[in-house]
Amino acid sequence: MDHKEIIELWPNIQHFADDLGEKKSTVSGWYYRESIPSDRWVRLVGAAQARDIPLTYKMLAEAIAA
Numbered sequence: 001m002d003h004k005e006i007i008e009l010w011p012n013i014q015h016f017a018d019d020l021g022e023k024k025s026t027v028s029g030w031y032y033r034e035s036i037p038s039d040r041w042v043r044l045v046g047a048a049q050a051r052d053i054p055l056t057y058k059m060l061a062e063a064i065a066a
Contacts, residue, residue: 006060
């Protein structure tokens with residue numbers, strides 16, 4: 001799973017952006033670069049848990065390593 005696929009776990013990119021407190025345009029950049037900045041991972045994992053999305057730090061790290 002890459003970072004683009006992680007973003008796609010949300011209903012849409014706007015929901016993802018809202019959950020992280022980011023602008024949609026910022027998240028769109030991450031999506032097309034397939035890279036979520038590591039300083040957002042804590043917020044991201046918390047947002048995933050709130051939505052019952054199975055996302056871990058390990059998954060995020062493996063996406064970078066791939």
